[in-house]
Amino acid sequence: xxxYSPALDRLFLALADPTRRAMVEQLSSGPAPVSELAxxxxxxxxxxxxxxxxxxxxxxxxxxxLGRVRxxxxxxxxxxxxxxxxNARRQDWERRLDRLGDYLSSIEDKxxxxxxxx
Amino acid sequence: xxxYSPALDRLFLALADPTRRAMVEQLSSGPAPVSELAxxxxxxxxxxxxxxxxxxxxxxxxxxxLGRVRxxxxxxxxxxxxxxxxNARRQDWERRLDRLGDYLSSIEDKxxxxxxxx
Numbered sequence: 001x002x003x004y005s006p007a008l009d010r011l012f013l014a015l016a017d018p019t020r021r022a023m024v025e026q027l028s029s030g031p032a033p034v035s036e037l038a039x040x041x042x043x044x045x046x047x048x049x050x051x052x053x054x055x056x057x058x059x060x061x062x063x064x065x066l067g068r069v070r071x072x073x074x075x076x077x078x079x080x081x082x083x084x085x086x087n088a089r090r091q092d093w094e095r096r097l098d099r100l101g102d103y104l105s106s107i108e109d110k111x112x113x114x115x116x117x118x
Numbered sequence: 119x120x121x122y123s124p125a126l127d128r129l130f131l132a133l134a135d136p137t138r139r140a141m142v143e144q145l146s147s148g149p150a151p152v153s154e155l156a157x158x159x160x161x162x163x164x165x166x167x168x169x170x171x172x173x174x175x176x177x178x179x180x181x182x183x184l185g186r187v188r189x190x191x192x193x194x195x196x197x198x199x200x201x202x203x204x205n206a207r208r209q210d211w212e213r214r215l216d217r218l219g220d221y222l223s224s225i226e227d228k229x230x231x232x233x234x235x236x
Contacts, residue, residue, distance in 0.1 A: 001158055002140040009134050016130035021203070022120040028210035040119055076211055079204060085139070086201050092146035093194055 007059070011082055014058035019043070019051045024060060024074065031073035034063070125177070129200055132176035137161070137169045142178060142192065149191035152181070 014020055023037055038048035052072065055061040059078040063070050132138055141155055156166035170190065173179040177196040181188050 002136050002160065003143075004136045005139075008139065009136065012130045012134035015203075016127050016134060018120050018122045018127065021123075021126065024207060025121075025210070028207040028214070030214050042120065074207075074211060076208075079207060082200070083204050083208070085133075086197060086204070089142060089146040089192075089197060090194075090201070092143070093192060096146070096148050 007078075008081060008085060010058040011060065011078060014054050014060055015082070017051065017054075019048070020055055023051065023055060023072075024079070027061060027072055027074040031071050034070045034072060037072055125196075126199060126203060128176040129178065129196060132172050132178055133200070135169065135172075137166070138173055141169065141173060141190075142197070145179060145190055145192040149189050152188045152190060155190055 015024070019041060022041065026032060026037060034049070034052065035045075037052070038045050041048050052061065052063070056063060059075055061072050062075050063072045065071075133142070137159060140159065144150060144155060152167070152170065153163075155170070156163050159166050170179065170181070174181060177193055179190050180193050181190045183189075
């Protein structure tokens with residue numbers, strides 16, 4: 001079954017680029033003005049702004065203009081969506097490994113039992 | 119600073135599609151033949167195979183041909199890469215919130231101290 005989630009599509013697509021991940025990395029440590037966010041990046045300010053737009057559209061970053069300075073901050077709740085999706089997968093495969101473990105134990109028990117009968 | 123990681127680029131891009139996430143969801147509960155993986159999907163087998171190719175290129179899925187049946191399984195280690203990257207961000211912003219909490223407490227303490235002097 002396909003669970004359509006345009007929010008997850010946009011979120012994972014936004015994270016699929018090293019520049020955008022660098023922005024999320026920096027903003028996770030605290031808000032920053034756009035100029036400061038763009039300065040370490042090997043690209044023009046307009047290119048950096050484009051990446052920022054993708055992050056904002058995905059809801060990962062919020063920006064607010066105070067006077068002449070636009071300051072960006074991380075939206076942790078959106079990153080949690082990705083975390084939740086991955087955690088759910090981990091739970092699935094851990095449950096599966098548990099079942100596999102139970103099955104292998106039951107075979108071992110059966111073999112022990114069979115041997116004691118022989 | 120931009121940390122280039124083509125592995126993370128491919129991984130997040132692979133997850134940015136509902137069909138591919140559906141495949142990862144199914145395979146997290148256990149291996150499945152390609153035909154079984156494709157059956158519930160609203161697309162042709164070749165389209166499903168293309169999505170599977172993206173997942174394999176990202177290292178998220180492995181497939182093995184036994185006789186005439188190709189069976190796919192999840193590669194949990196690759197999904198852990200995404201988990202680790204997100205966890206590192208969570209640690210960053212939790213550290214930041216801790217520092218903010220310490221700062222607010224120190225202001226409160228100072229105000230209490232100032233009041234007791236008044």
